[in-house]
Amino acid sequence: xxxxxxxxxxxxxxxxxxxxxxxxxxxxxxxxxxxxxxxxxxxxxxxxxxxxxxxxxxxxxxxxxxxxxxxxxxxxxxxxxxxxxxxxxxxxxxxxxxxxxxxxxxxxxxxxxxxxxxxxxxxxx
Numbered sequence: 103x104x105x106x107x108x109x110x111x112x113x114x115x116x117x118x119x120x121x122x123x124x125x126x127x128x129x130x131x132x133x134x135x136x137x138x139x140x141x142x143x144x145x146x147x148x149x150x151x152x153x154x155x156x157x158x159x160x161x162x163x164x165x166x167x168x169x170x171x172x173x174x175x176x177x178x179x180x181x182x183x184x185x186x187x188x189x190x191x192x193x194x195x196x197x198x199x200x201x202x203x204x205x206x207x208x209x210x211x212x213x214x215x216x217x218x219x220x221x222x223x224x225x226x227x
Contacts, residue, residue: 159219160221
């Protein structure tokens with residue numbers, strides 16, 4: 103019995119020879135690989151835009167702050183942001199204290215504040 107193809111390979115080996123090609127095609131289609139053209143010139147500078155603090159006129163004082171226990175940091179580089187009252191448009195609501203990573207090296211957390219008339223939300227600076 104002649105099991106050779108016109109290319110000179112037995113039919114049984116021909117199936118195995120196609121497997122790497124099929125596997126490679128399948129991996130290429132499912133890998134999520136993105137090919138992009140790299141622009142010529144220096145890379146763009148990284149800019150950390152800081153939104154201007156939102157100011158809202160609020161005529162009612164927030165309640166006294168809630169005493170919280172500072173938890174253990176989840177890892178190095180995390181910063182504790184203490185709990186605070188936030189103005190939600192028609193009422194004060196408590197935002198629990200939590201850890202965050204600063205958005206860039208050297209960033210400082212500016213806590214929210216209320217000066218008796220204007221509420222300014224907290225932000226990274």
